[in-house]
Amino acid sequence: EDLEEIDKSVVDLLKFMQDVNKDVFEKSIQDTYFLTLLSDESEVELCPAGGEKVVTYDNRFEFIEKVIEQRLRESVIQCQAVRKGVSKVIPLALLNFVGWKECETTVCGKPKVDVDLLQRHTRYSGGLSENSKRIEFLWEVLRELSEDDILRFIKFCWGQERLPANDEEFQRRHTRFMIKPPERQTGNEDKALPKADTCFFNLELPAYSTKQILKERVLTAIHTDCDSMNAEDNPNLDPNQDQSYEEQYEEEQLSEYHQLQTL
Numbered sequence: 001e002d003l004e005e006i007d008k009s010v011v012d013l014l015k016f017m018q019d020v021n022k023d024v025f026e027k028s029i030q031d032t033y034f035l036t037l038l039s040d041e042s043e044v045e046l047c048p049a050g051g052e053k054v055v056t057y058d059n060r061f062e063f064i065e066k067v068i069e070q071r072l073r074e075s076v077i078q079c080q081a082v083r084k085g086v087s088k089v090i091p092l093a094l095l096n097f098v099g100w101k102e103c104e105t106t107v108c109g110k111p112k113v114d115v116d117l118l119q120r121h122t123r124y125s126g127g128l129s130e131n132s133k134r135i136e137f138l139w140e141v142l143r144e145l146s147e148d149d150i151l152r153f154i155k156f157c158w159g160q161e162r163l164p165a166n167d168e169e170f171q172r173r174h175t176r177f178m179i180k181p182p183e184r185q186t187g188n189e190d191k192a193l194p195k196a197d198t199c200f201f202n203l204e205l206p207a208y209s210t211k212q213i214l215k216e217r218v219l220t221a222i223h224t225d226c227d228s229m230n231a232e233d234n235p236n237l238d239p240n241q242d243q244s245y246e247e248q249y250e251e252e253q254l255s256e257y258h259q260l261q262t263l
Helices: 002-006 008-019 022-028 060-073 076-087 100-108 115-120 133-144 147-158 167-172 211-224 245-262
Strands: 035-037 043-045 122-124 177-180 195-197 202-204
Touching (some): 002 008, 008 060, 035 060, 115 133, 115 167, 147 211
Parallel strands (some): 177 202
Antiparallel strands (some): 035 043
């Protein structure tokens, strides 16, 4: 499982080598030696003179074991650095009481959005309340969204996908989700899109007349732009546009630098 997070294609190959019968193996696996590529694309021998040792059906389990061992060892220095950094915040002895999943949840929050948890830590302003029609529509819609879409919604509103892990973490971080009416009223609010104050975890929600219209507008908003935290940055909707945002940003920064040099 750990190696699959690093290189899924290698894991798929090793599983194939492990499960396939001898005839298919010998037809498919040819000119393969006890070598493997690391993440930096450097090639290493898995045993002395590994470049000359051919992988066969009979020694395939030895090869699989050595590939896994070598690939999982390639990040030892980085893991030691992370461990050293964590130890300056949390005594390493305490980490023995939790598994990696619990540790990840505590540090990063839950990978899946708990709508009930979010609702418990939501506040309303501008005359809105839990009983407001648009609010009832919203909670019903959020419970109907796919996991990907609910993550997009959180990112649209907050700039990140994961919520605090539990009620205690919400309180400790002084985090709350605020829903308020739009600052500027339009003639027909059914045509307006929701708007987020990303830095403050606020959502401006128009008074949609039906639940279906609210769902359509929310999906339009989160699929149009849930990545930009700058309201002045327009999303790139042109699939033929060659220049990425990163390239545009680098060019802008270089231009500003040259302007400063001429002052």
